[in-house]
Amino acid sequence: MQKKALSGCMALIVMGCVGTPAFAQDLSIGDPKSDLGELKVSGFLRAKYQDKSWSDNDHKLTFDAAKVNLDYTSPKVFGHIEYRCYQFDKLCDFSTLVDAYAGYNLNENHLIQAGLQPVPFGPGRFWESNYYGGVITQIGLEDVHNLGLKYQGKFETGTKVELAYFTGDGGKYSGPYSDDASRYTTNFVKPEDPTLTHLDEKNMFIARVQQDLSGLPEGMSSSLGASYWYSDIENKTNGQTGDRKAWSIFGNVAYNDLTLGLTVGKNDVDNKDPITPESSLMGSFDDNFMVANEGMFYTADVSYTFKNVGKLDAVTPYAMYSTYDKSKDGFKKSSRNLVGVAAYYKDLAFVAEYIVGKNDYLIGGPSDSYAAGSDTDTHELLNLQVYYNF
Incomplete structure (x- = not known):
């Protein structure tokens, strides 16, 4: 009940931002360098047009999503809230809290933060430069936000x-x-479905290390890193406890305006389920789907930024390869590959992406896409978006 009330309040805030974008753009109070700090509102409004090879129902421009950030910054204490709402059938019929955390700067290089926050697994919150994301977001390893405590340290x-x-x-x-x-x-x-097993992930221990590489030619930067994830998987149906063990190795290299990133890793879940020991029920964005418990994942991303193109501030073409290769014999891999371009003009961003998916539930695949994967065909999505950032 409280979350429904919160969702209603956030819908009103979003509508307020739609009606007064100039006010929202200038909404900041205080100074981040002062003891009292700064409180700031930011976010985006997004519309979309999509053409799907498996459907004829989306050939129209519609409101898609809104994001509202509330940030507090001071020399020692900081905090962040991110709330999003999406339109499935009507404005903000799906809305969700993404982040809500507070932190303390121990000094300029070390901090702690607590609350609902991004899980430090893989190269960052997003593993790609595109706007749709890779298939690993549906596996529950990329762009994950859970409730916990984090320490971060940067060294000389x-x-x-x-x-x-x-x-x-x-x-x-x-x-x-x-x-x-x-x-x-x-x-x-x-x-x-009462015949399926109810799982709950708890006690997640995550570690991530990234190392900047030195001695590179002028204009080039690069880093390498690795992360590890261990957690308890509580089988609430039979009372047993399994686990998740996942790892990733990642690196990136940038030369002037060209950026290349690569991530490889493995997901391994023991769900203690005698009925479906090879897959587990997961869900997000108001939908449920089965996911293979074990497999290797790969993500490669490349982008190049052209600055000051005509009246545009920047134009960035990009491409992504993303796949989940399941370990179980007979399970078919899930893939999502993408080419796109984004153009930026002041507070506006224009995005065009062509996406090809196979055994990808979000790109026309069947309900077992991320598990056994029964599809033999690929499906295509043309994703056009426009953002107003405030």
């Missing part, structure tokens, strides 16, 4: 270390179609 050697403990996921919010899957992050969820 160019090393960045993050150690985190998460008690559980960020919970469910408000959506028209599903109960427990009304959430931003892909988590293990309570099944709507």
Whole structure:
């Protein structure tokens, strides 16, 4: 009930931002360098037009999503809230809290933060330069936001270390179609089908180390890193406890305006489920789907930024390769590959992306896409978006 009330309040805030974008753009109070700090509102409004090879129902420009950030910054204390709402059938019928955390700067290089926050796994919150994201977001390893505590330290050697403990996921919010899957992050969820097993992930221990490389030619920068994830998987149906063990190795190199990133890793879940030991029920964005418990994942991303193109501030073409290669014999890999371009003009961003998916539930695949994967065909999506950033 409280989350539904919160969703309603956020819808009113979003409508207020739509009506008064100039005011929202200038909404900051205070000075981040002062003891009292600065409070600032930011975010975006987004519209989309999509052409799907598997459907004829989306050939129209519609409101898609809104994001509202509330940030507090001071020399010692900081905080961040991110809330999003999406339109499935009507304005903000799916809305969800993404982040809500506070932190303390121990000094200029070390901090701690607590609350609902991004999980430090992989190269960052987003592993790609595009706007749609890779298939690993549906596996529950990329762009994950859970409830916990994190320490971050930066050292003179160019090393960045993050150690985190998460008690559980960020919970469910408000959506028209599903109960427990009304959430931003892909988590293990309570099944709507009573024959399926209910899993819950707890006690997540995450470590990530990144190292900047030195001695490179002028205009070039590069880093390498690795991360590890261990957690308990509570089988609430039979009372047993399994685990998740996942790792990733990643690196990036940038030369002037060209950037290349690569991530490789493995996901390994023991769900203690005698009925479906090879896959587990997960969900996000108001939908449920089965995900293979074990597999290798790969993401490659490249982008180049052209600055000051005519009246545009920048134009960035990019491409992505993203796949989940399942370990179980007979399970077919899930892939999502993309080419696109983004153009920026003041507070506006224009995005055009062509996406090809195979055994990808979000790109026309069947309900078992991320598990056994019964599809033999690929599907295409043309994704056009316009952003107003405030």
